[in-house]
Amino acid sequence: MASKFESSIQRGCDFIHDFACSACEEDGLNTEAQHFCNLCTKYYCDNCVAKHNGLYKRHTVLDRKDVKKWAAAPGIVDVLERCERHPGEALKLVCGDHDQLCCHVCVAVDHRLCSSIQHIPDVARDIRKDPGFRQLPQQVAVLRKQIEDMKNDRKKNSSSLRKTRTAIVDEIKAIRKMINGMLDKMEKTTVQELDRLVADQEMSIKKDMESCTQMHDELKNIIDDIQSKDSSGEPPLYIGFKKCEEKIKQAKEILQNMSSVVKYDLTFRKHNGIEDNLSSMKTFGELNESNVLCKQPCTSLFPRDHVFATEGYKEYNVKMSSDKDTWDIYEICSIEGMCELPGGEIVITDFINSKVKLLDQEYRVVDHCDVPKYPYDVCHIGGNEVAVCVNNNDDRHELHCINITKGKLVTTRKLSFSHECYGAAHHGNNLYISSFTALYVYTMTGKQVKKLYEDKTGYDTVVRIAISNDGKTIYITNYSYNQLITLDNLGNKLATFTDPDWSGPWGVHATTAGHVFVCCFDSDTVLQVGKDGKTKLATLARKQDGVYRPKALFFSSRSSSLVVGGLKGTLLVINVQ
Incomplete structure (x- = not known):
């Protein structure tokens, strides 16, 4: 249903009419209008106009040959374009200072001092291409x-x-x-x-x-x-x-x-x-x-300064029969990245087996797709679509966009970069890509906006990234120096944090409510950090709890739990409160 509807907005289709029958609309029907009454200022189909004419014999009714006069009928402001504060006025302007649609009366009364008043046709240009x-x-x-x-x-x-x-x-x-x-x-x-x-x-x-x-x-x-x-x-x-x-x-x-x-x-x-x-x-x-x-509240129900405590741990096997038995010194899976879809499904990347795996809400593998060597991080970019970093350190630095349709993973497009593509995050209309030593900002079509941050003093100084819900704060794990770096959205460094309880910070996740979690590869720990990136609030799990070489984590609002993956064929689910 959603795909049909989306295509109708983008391209138009025969069930969207230029004028719909007003009477039918009141009955929940979608019928094309063939007539317009100047006095009623309403549209009618062939069936409804007969009833109208029987009641109002002196009303002037225009048919389709005079359709140009319909829209020109005096006093008509379309419902969608009507100002809610001033119903007789049409919305023609937008105030950038307040991000508010305005009619001329709104501007005159409430926005006289605003500096960014624009004509809607100007800001509406190419609206159909807007990802939102x-x-x-x-x-x-x-x-x-x-x-x-x-x-x-x-x-x-x-x-x-x-x-x-x-x-x-x-x-x-x-x-x-x-x-x-x-x-x-x-x-x-x-x-x-x-x-x-x-x-x-x-x-x-x-x-x-x-x-x-x-x-x-x-x-x-x-x-x-x-x-x-x-x-x-x-x-x-x-x-x-x-x-x-x-x-x-x-x-x-x-x-x-x-x-x-x-x-x-x-x-x-x-x-x-x-x-x-x-x-x-x-x-x-x-x-x-x-x-x-x-019993499983989402993070938004917790205060932003809430310090989580653990209620228990459970592991879920994510191996497949086609996975390798061994790979050098590692187990048969290496979970490099993972994210949750709106429906509760989980997408993980398996580095060793060069697979992207789809898990259901019970953490069972229900589908997978093969990708070139090697898949690293994965992030949710809207709807049921994710973006997977594919990087072989030589000549392949790509981002594979994969859509989940009817429980199947389908690659829809690929973006290529001139630098390594290791970590990924999405906010607004931008993609944030880490290259081990730098953080870049790209448009959704793969056009580079800017290099936001760089640190060439070590090899793994920009590993994984997380972005606050408002887009104003960016968290970066610096593996080389055991640090969590906090930036503003202009690339200015706000904080540098390290802690004796961690070694090798790798994965980082920020919830919609502002809680920040970090997993550390070398110390086998999972921690909660303050939203300012300056303090450790709690150590939530250690090696004895099942943490083993963690590389990725996220907070599941569906199950009120932290899900952690790494060099192990299982996911560790940490129930928190």
Whole structure:
């Protein structure tokens, strides 16, 4: 569905109409309009215009031969292009200072002092080529699916809550049966209290479901609006893009707030000594309501300064029958890089076997593809697409872009570089590539933007990289000098950190919430570092816990765990809290 929708935005297709029937749209239908009423300022298909004409015999209705007059009808501002603060005005400008769409009234009232006011047609140029715009349909589809799933979960929760109520009432009646009619009043009081709590919980569930429905419909409406404007030029598409980005942000915030509560529940505990103390009690027992919090919260639910603690370790085998038995002194796998996809699947690179492996949520290998010698780091670049560093230190310095479609790994394109390609990260519209001694910034098409940082005093001074969610902070592991280097996005060094508890820092990962983790190859340790890159907050795992020559790690928001890989045929999953 996402790919069909994406192609419709990029190229247009026959189900996107220049004018859609207004009446059909109100019924959730997508019908091409053949008529326009000047007085109603609405569009009608052949079926709906007959009903309209029967009600409004004196209205002037234009057909397709006068279609040029439709758009010129006075007082019409398209919904997508309409200013929400000033509905009678069209969005024509964008304020760069506030990253806000504006009409002329907005500029006059709120942005008179702003220095970066641009005409939308200017900034909307080539919007179809913008990676963010191209990924918009898939983002909305994924988000709508999450909202729909959340709504279904709440619906199931409501049913479960009612069953729980029934079970508690049965227990109340069983106790009631053991005693006599004096307990009628106690039973009534207890059930009333139970029903009140259930009603409160159900009200919370209802509010969640209503929020899901509203946001689901709003996302659908705005993406449908974007579809219907594909042939209207780039400004409407740009406006739709910006509005949809804001709506996506709102939806994610709603989902994040809801995700903290997995299930609403109630419990009941009978009073001890009820028979002896019956006369002094008002209810059969104590009712407690609870909101069962997610056992596997994502990092965004933790404060940014949260220091993690370990809850346990578990290893998962990622070997394949076709893997080599041995390779020099190493085991039959060497996991150089890994990342998590939006659906919870994991992509890892196996250096020794020259493979990229796809794992499901249970860490089982479900597919793989062969790449030239040798694959190093891998990073997520949007949707279900990853980029893999392929480097043989001689004449091959490439980045292979691989798409995951229906559980299969498919290489879509390759970028070549004049320098070694060892570590990779993605932020915004840029790729960050490390070459052992330097960090480069490239566009998504492989055009070099600049060399951001360089240190030629050692061979492994720029090994792996991680970027904060806002793109303002960059973390680099310096293996040669046992350091973590922290830069700003201009390449200025903010901090240099080392610690007696580590040797050979290699992999580094920054979560969306700002937590930073480092794994050290020589000391077999996994640590949490402060977001400023200046302090060690915790040592989370050592060799005795299963860490062996680690080279890559990431925090899984799905399982609330750190996943670590290295010169071993297994992944070490560290559960944290």
